[in-house]
Every structure is written in structure tokens, then in C-alpha cells.
Amino acid sequence: MTKLKWGMIGGGEGSQIGPAHRLGALADGHFEFAAGALDHRPDAGRDYAKRLGIAADRAYGDWTEMLAGERGRADRVDLVTVATPNATHFEITKAFLEAGFNVLCEKPMTMTVEEGEEIVRVVKATGRICAVNYCYSAYPMVRQARAMVKAGEMGRIRLIVTNFSHGHHGDAANADNPRVRWRYDPAVAGVSGQFADCGIHALHMASFICNDEVETLSADFASTIASRTLEDDAMVNFRMAGGTVGRLWTSSVAIGRQHGFDIQVFGETGGLRWASEQPNQLMYTPVNGRTQIIEKGESGLHADAQRLSRVSIAHPEGFPLAVANIYCDLADAIRGEVRDGLPRAEDGLRSMAAVHAAVASAKAGGLWTDARPPLFR
Numbered sequence: 503m504t505k506l507k508w509g510m511i512g513g514g515e516g517s518q519i520g521p522a523h524r525l526g527a528l529a530d531g532h533f534e535f536a537a538g539a540l541d542h543r544p545d546a547g548r549d550y551a552k553r554l555g556i557a558a559d560r561a562y563g564d565w566t567e568m569l570a571g572e573r574g575r576a577d578r579v580d581l582v583t584v585a586t587p588n589a590t591h592f593e594i595t596k597a598f599l600e601a602g603f604n605v606l607c608e609k610p611m612t613m614t615v616e617e618g619e620e621i622v623r624v625v626k627a628t629g630r631i632c633a634v635n636y637c638y639s640a641y642p643m644v645r646q647a648r649a650m651v652k653a654g655e656m657g658r659i660r661l662i663v664t665n666f667s668h669g670h671h672g673d674a675a676n677a678d679n680p681r682v683r684w685r686y687d688p689a690v691a692g693v694s695g696q697f698a699d700c701g702i703h704a705l706h707m708a709s710f711i712c713n714d715e716v717e718t719l720s721a722d723f724a725s726t727i728a729s730r731t732l733e734d735d736a737m738v739n740f741r742m743a744g745g746t747v748g749r750l751w752t753s754s755v756a757i758g759r760q761h762g763f764d765i766q767v768f769g770e771t772g773g774l775r776w777a778s779e780q781p782n783q784l785m786y787t788p789v790n791g792r793t794q795i796i797e798k799g800e801s802g803l804h805a806d807a808q809r810l811s812r813v814s815i816a817h818p819e820g821f822p823l824a825v826a827n828i829y830c831d832l833a834d835a836i837r838g839e840v841r842d843g844l845p846r847a848e849d850g851l852r853s854m855a856a857v858h859a860a861v862a863s864a865k866a867g868g869l870w871t872d873a874r875p876p877l878f879r
């Protein structure tokens with residue numbers, strides 16, 4: 503099988519998410535790293551790309567140069583990852599889709615609902631793939647949870663409780679660090695800080711596991727560090743189309759919590775619990791029964807969980823391999839084999855609608871607000 507060609511924009515040296523994309527894209531041999539515009543500083547981006555083994559003529563200074571360079575090549579990249587800060591996602595993603603490239607865009611996909619709808623329209627018009635990196639949904643044990651719910655093993659889902667709360671932006675003395683500051687700067691991050699940064703992973707996960715969509719929500723936002731205009735803590739109650747009740751807490755000032763992403767699913771006939779800090783285990787409790795630990799790599803898993811487990815039971819597979827699972831599903835999609843679960847532009851749009859609904863709700867004192875994008879109402 504010939505390798506697909508992969509390029510990345512952003513994810514430069516020292517960035518948070520860049521290494522996970524490189525490890526993920528290259529883990530299974532589906533892609534070769536062929537092109538990049540990796541940094542907002544053109545020279546630093548070119549230099550880093552060359553050090554990573556990209557040919558000098560494909561180590562670009564910025565994304566417009568990359569678009570111009572790649573679109574004319576017979577061996578142009580098959581997939582472009584957009585791993586820049588939020589405000590640039592829409593412009594870059596739209597331009598590459600329109601030029602006929604497949605895109606994996608970091609979350610949040612856009613800054614506004616209208617931009618999200620535009621990306622969905624461009625995907626339809628071009629027939630290209632636009633995935634969004636909700637990578638936690640690609641952990642094998644999360645796929646197992648989704649499959650168990652789909653198979654009816656939990657009964658109707660009554661309640662979902664999820665948190666994505668860490669404490670890494672809790673030091674007020676470090677609030678001006680540029681790596682932290684942009685996440686609370688409306689010009690770069692958008693209308694929401696922590697909810698758009700981490701909360702949407704949890705909200706996507708709730709939809710993903712329940713196979714259902716968030717319909718309405720009520721939000722309470724707080725900026726606990728005075729210099730921040732955007733929220734660093736949010737509590738969001740939501741209701742799903744199928745009637746499931748949802749509770750979500752997200753925070754970046756929860757000092758003592760590390761990654762802090764977990765989800766509990768309470769159905770009529772059982773409960774599930776998954777936590778990103780122990781991603782290889784899924785806790786399952788049947789009604790009136792004992793709690794069991796379902797392990798990645800054990801026999802009897804649902805097919806999707808089995809497919810995405812690489813090493814045998816009890817050997818940890820962590821975050822970069824969850825990202826790699828997104829790239830595996832993307833490689834299959836590019837080659838024409840559609841897999842269940844790959845997060846798409848529609849998911850990115852739903853998140854954007856939820857972000858804007860949460861902001862409006864918080865401003866209105868927690869008013870219950872329609873969280874669906876107008877396109878899907």
C-alpha cells in the first residue's frame with residue numbers, strides 16, 4: 503500500500519499539540535510527513551520542518567506559501583492538519599478544502615457558527631474530508647463505551663456527568679505567559695475560553711458515547727483570574743435530543759487536578775465510567791451487579807475497540823495513539839473506507855453552536871438556550 507502524504511500547519515517546535523500530531527500521523531505507516539508551515543515565524547517554521555526531515559522546497563514559511571506550493575504538485579499532500587491557534591482555523595481550513603485537500607482541523611473548528619456552517623457547505627460542495635480532532639473519542643475504551651450503548655447494553659441513557667477540569671492555568675502570576683494568554687484573549691480564542699478549549703471535548707464525548715445530540719443547555723461561566731475577559735471555569739447543564747440529562751464541569755483553575763477529563767454514563771441497566779488518566783480501562787456496573795473493569799486488548803471487546811488496540815492487554819496505549827487512531831480512520835476514509843466515529847465538520851459545527859449558546863446562556867443568567875446550529879434545526 504502506498505503511503506499517503508501529510509502536511510501540517512502550526513504544531514511548531516515547543517507547541518503543545520504538534521508532537522501528538524507527528525507521533526499520531528506517523529505511528530501506523532499510513533502517512534509520510536511531506537510538507538509543513540509549522541510556525542508563525544517563517545524562518546523558525548522552515549528550519550524546524552527541515553530538521554524533521556521535510557524537503558527544503560516543502561518546508562514553507564506560511565500557509566499561503568504552502569497552499570500555492572502544494573496545489574501545483576503532482577505529489578501534493580493527501581491530508582493537511584491545521585494545528586494553529588483557533589482564530590486561524592476557519593481561513594486555513596476553508597482555503598485548503600476549496601483547493602481540493604482533505605483537512606484535519608484542530609478544535610474548535612471555527613470561531614463562529616456561521617463559519618462552521620460555511621465549512622460544512624464547502625465540504626458538501628467539494629466532496630473533501632474535513633475531520634476535527636476530537637481525539638479522546640478515538641481511545642479504544644471510548645469506542646467500546648459507544649458500542650455498548652449502541653448495542654443497548656446500558657438501556658436508555660438517563661444521565662451523563664462529565665468533567666474536563668485541570669489546574670494548569672490557575673497561577674495568576676503566570677496568566678500573562680503567551681502560551682496561556684491567547685486562550686483567554688477573545689481576538690485569538692473567540693467568545694469562550696475554557697469551555698471552547700476543553701469543555702467541547704467533554705460535550706462531544708457525551709454525544710459520541712450516547713450517539714445523540716445536545717439540544718438545549720444552561721451555562722454558568724466564571725473568570726476567576728481578574729485579568730481574563732473570557733471564562734476559566736464553566737458549569738453547563740444540557741439536555742440531549744433523546745432525553746438524556748447532562749452535567750458538565752470544565753475548569754482551568756482546578757489546582758491539583760492534572761488532565762481531569764472523565765465521563766460517567768448512567769443508563770437504565772448499567773453505568774460506565776472512563777477517565778483520560780486511566781484510558782485503558784472502562785468501568786462497567788450492571789444494575790444490581792458488581793463493578794467490572796473492561797481492559798483494552800482483552801477478548802470479547804466490540805469490534806471498534808478491538809480494531810484500535812495495538813499492543814496486548816495491560817500495555818498502556820496513551821494520548822498519541824488516540825490521535826493515531828484518528829489518523830487511521832482518516833487514512834481509511836481517504837482510501838474510500840468509511841469508519842464509524844471519525845469526528846467531522848458537522849461535529850465541529852455542533853460544538854461551535856454549543857459554545858455560542860453557552861456564552862449567551864451565561865450572559866442571561868443561565869437561561870436555557872437552543873444549542874443546535876441553525877443548519878440542523
Ligand code: NAI
Binds near residue numbers: 541681
Ligand atoms: P501552542 O500555542 O502551543 O502552539 C501553536 C503553534 O502554532 C506554534 O508552533 C505557533 O508558532 C504555530 N502558529 C501560530 N500561528 C500560525 C500560523 N498562522 N501559521 C503557522 N503556524 C502558526 O498551541 P497548541 O496548544 O498547540 O494549540 C494549537 C491548537 O490545537 C489550538 O486550536 C488548540 O485548541 C488545539 N489543541 C487541541 C488539543 C486536542 O486535544 N485536540 C490539545 C491542545 C491543543
